[in-house]
Amino acid sequence: MMDRRGQSALFDAMAFLVIMLVASTVVFAYAGALRRDAETSTTAGEMAHTQEMLVALLRCTVANASYTDGAEPVVHSGEASVEILLLEELALVGGGLSNESFGAGYNGRIATIAASLAEGRTWTLVCSGPGSVSFSVGPELPEERSAASVQAAMGDGARAGITLYTWRE
Amino acid sequence: MPRWGRGGVGGFTEELPAMLVVLVAVSLFVASLATAHSSFVERERWLDRRESVSSVLGLLWSDQELTEGHAGMYDAMTLADENSTSYVVSILSPAVLGFQYRLEITSLDGKDLNFTVETGQRPTGKPTVVESSPCNILVGQGHVEPGLVRITAWGFVR
Numbered sequence: 001m002m003d004r005r006g007q008s009a010l011f012d013a014m015a016f017l018v019i020m021l022v023a024s025t026v027v028f029a030y031a032g033a034l035r036r037d038a039e040t041s042t043t044a045g046e047m048a049h050t051q052e053m054l055v056a057l058l059r060c061t062v063a064n065a066s067y068t069d070g071a072e073p074v075v076h077s078g079e080a081s082v083e084i085l086l087l088e089e090l091a092l093v094g095g096g097l098s099n100e101s102f103g104a105g106y107n108g109r110i111a112t113i114a115a116s117l118a119e120g121r122t123w124t125l126v127c128s129g130p131g132s133v134s135f136s137v138g139p140e141l142p143e144e145r146s147a148a149s150v151q152a153a154m155g156d157g158a159r160a161g162i163t164l165y166t167w168r169e
Numbered sequence: 170m171p172r173w174g175r176g177g178v179g180g181f182t183e184e185l186p187a188m189l190v191v192l193v194a195v196s197l198f199v200a201s202l203a204t205a206h207s208s209f210v211e212r213e214r215w216l217d218r219r220e221s222v223s224s225v226l227g228l229l230w231s232d233q234e235l236t237e238g239h240a241g242m243y244d245a246m247t248l249a250d251e252n253s254t255s256y257v258v259s260i261l262s263p264a265v266l267g268f269q270y271r272l273e274i275t276s277l278d279g280k281d282l283n284f285t286v287e288t289g290q291r292p293t294g295k296p297t298v299v300e301s302s303p304c305n306i307l308v309g310q311g312h313v314e315p316g317l318v319r320i321t322a323w324g325f326v327r
Binding site (some may be wrong): 009010012013014016017019020021023024025027028030031032034035037042045048049052053055056057059060061063079081113116117119 | 183184186187188190191193194195197198200201202204205207208209211212216219223230241242277278301302303304305311312313314315316317
């Protein structure tokens, strides 16, 4: 039989073990978080990707993009860069044309290019011009996202902003 | 007067179970500290390697020879030139970089354009770092396609 002193020492040791178990669990959790952190992309990396994606997207060319003006289909003959198409859309939306006029033959083709450059990320493109004219292509923005913007001159010299948001689901 | 009995010297055998429990507790904590330290060192090394590989993408992005002066826009004609492979290896020497790599520049427009440079045989099971970046490919007559530069690196010497 263990005497009172031995029982007391064992009780102290068990209390110490419990404290060490809790401390070890915290340290193991920290080690796991470090490992996961190394495998996922860094914020700086995501921002750099968004910037490169925006630059690459705006330079891509689209041939014969088309939209509808009322019931009339309008074909943008020849090749035009995505940047020019977006600025033209902004001017037309500012002139009263609805967003729905720029369907699969216009925004749909821009979206196809953007999706190929996004490498698994979800994205939204927001264009805004003078007089609070703006439109967006893509889903609603979440709180955590990366963004990249450029300013461009429209045909009449007015400034327009094109912003690309990307995030991982 | 006996100097020891069932309790051993100074009651040592009474303290033995307690000592074993303390040893287990301390060992567990030391093991967790060692794991955290190794994770920290591994993470730092991984981030360093990713940074090195990303800097290669940055070099390619602005290389005058491959992009004809338009950063991030690779000329399909230049990539098709057989001297381009040796040019890339000359500016991105594995001996200087400290790792072997496979570089791919591909068109995302469904075209059969795939420029590949591989500096060595990739060993299976070894850690690799993969970094990629969107780019453009200029395909004659002003037609610009979306593209992707991907670099897979392995065999890090540091």
